[in-house]
Amino acid sequence: MTIQRCVPVSQPLLDEAESNCVNDALLKGAISGFFGDYITRFEEEFSNYCDCQYGVATSNGTSALHLALVSLGIKTGDEVLVSTFTNMATIFSILYIGAKPVPIDIEMDTLNLDPSLLERHISPWTKAILVVHLFGHPVDMDSVLDVAKKHSLFVVEDCAEAHGATYKGRKVGSIGDAGCFSFYANKIITTGEGGMVTFCESSLADKARNLRGLAFGDTNKFMHKDVGFNYRLTNIQAAIGHAQFGKIEHVIASKRSIAAYYSKRLANVDGLQFPVEKSYARNVYWMYHLVLSGPNIGRRNEIMRKLSEVGIDTRETFIPFNLQDIFIKQGLVNSGDCPNANSVAYAGFYLPSGAGLTEEDLDYVATQFVEIIEKKS
Numbered sequence: 094m095t096i097q098r099c100v101p102v103s104q105p106l107l108d109e110a111e112s113n114c115v116n117d118a119l120l121k122g123a124i125s126g127f128f129g130d131y132i133t134r135f136e137e138e139f140s141n142y143c144d145c146q147y148g149v150a151t152s153n154g155t156s157a158l159h160l161a162l163v164s165l166g167i168k169t170g171d172e173v174l175v176s177t178f179t180n181m182a183t184i185f186s187i188l189y190i191g192a193k194p195v196p197i198d199i200e201m202d203t204l205n206l207d208p209s210l211l212e213r214h215i216s217p218w219t220k221a222i223l224v225v226h227l228f229g230h231p232v233d234m235d236s237v238l239d240v241a242k243k244h245s246l247f248v249v250e251d252c253a254e255a256h257g258a259t260y261k262g263r264k265v266g267s268i269g270d271a272g273c274f275s276f277y278a279n280k281i282i283t284t285g286e287g288g289m290v291t292f293c294e295s296s297l298a299d300k301a302r303n304l305r306g307l308a309f310g311d312t313n314k315f316m317h318k319d320v321g322f323n324y325r326l327t328n329i330q331a332a333i334g335h336a337q338f339g340k341i342e343h344v345i346a347s348k349r350s351i352a353a354y355y356s357k358r359l360a361n362v363d364g365l366q367f368p369v370e371k372s373y374a375r376n377v378y379w380m381y382h383l384v385l386s387g388p389n390i391g392r393r394n395e396i397m398r399k400l401s402e403v404g405i406d407t408r409e410t411f412i413p414f415n416l417q418d419i420f421i422k423q424g425l426v427n428s429g430d431c432p433n434a435n436s437v438a439y440a441g442f443y444l445p446s447g448a449g450l451t452e453e454d455l456d457y458v459a460t461q462f463v464e465i466i467e468k469k470s
């Protein structure tokens with residue numbers, strides 16, 4: 094009897110390092126988001142790793158984005174230029190404020206926002222550019238910063254998928270006015286659920302830290318300074334984060350070697366667009382994302398189903414902002430706004446990319462994938 098392999102699309106690397114830290118937090122009774130050493134420890138080590146002086150840990154990546162925008166003073170009626178091709182959490186964070194997300198189409202190779210399209214979308218209400226370093230590849234930040242400087246716009250980086258990625262040697266999260274990270278279970282490092290905003294400016298970090306914790310007053314705690322949020326990360330989650338932080342470079346090295354392995358094994362397959370690494374970039378290959386092209390257009394769901402039948406877990410790519418039914422109905426976007434993103438939306442998916450995958454797992458995925466894609470149904 095052959096035992097079918099089961100290859101998950103990703104899985105966190107957890108061991109005694111995490112359980113020791115969690116037990117330590119538990120035994121000290123430091124379980125909330127207000128007390129305990131792990132929160133500040135994790136904030137300091139992670140933000141320093143990102144070449145930033147300040148880190149404000151949050152309950153998740155979505156709250157990190159919302160908190161960053163509010164801290165920068167983005168308000169109802171403002172417009173934010175944002176990559177259309179992203180997890181909708183990025184878009185939601187703008188909508189929570191009552192601001193208007195304006196979709197920007199993508200570059201076909203990096204799948205990131207195309208900076209050359211930014212200026213034509215600027216209006217008197219534009220206040221910020223929200224870039225997303227998608228699937229681990231950094232955005233072409235100099236081009237974004239040039240536009241931002243010229244028009245006095247804030248730049249927020251959504252780094253949920255790109256911990257440790259660099260642009261011209263600079264860590265993502267340190268290049269714009271704020272960097273927003275997610276520590277969801279499938280991210281480069283995880284706290285289960287969690288997030289962080291990184292800042293290089295202390296006044297912004299202070300504001301975000303206060304807003305994160307219900308904006309309590311300084312002298313009289315219950316005389317609140319503002320409409321705050323409870324976006325706190327707990328000390329238990331931060332304990333996991335601290336242990337995970339010790340593995341960050343190991344995870345990135347694994348992701349990079351998984352990507353190199355797949356790209357080599359699949360190099361001769363026709364009708365596939367591979368992830369790239371631009372000369373300015375260190376891609377951390379959060380997920381190994383492929384786009385079907387040429388003879389394989391229209392085969393995405395069939396290929397994913399066949400891979401699933403042999404125990405290989407994959408995920409379809411994001412549906413862009415401009416193709417979301419709810420936003421088309423609201424008149425916020427038109428489906429034809431972003432042709433490049435549209436061409437990727439139903440042709441993209443990612444292969445298993447967890448840092449714990451073995452050589453045998455990778456060989457199995459590559460062998461099955463080539464067999465399935467080359468045998469048309």
Ligand SMILES: Cc1ncc(COP(=O)(O)O)c(C=O)c1O
Binds near residue numbers: 153156286
């Ligand atoms: C690009 C991007 N932004 C934001 C988020 C939201 O993060 P979270 O799920 O931690 O709220 C995610 C993923 O989950 C993401 O992939």
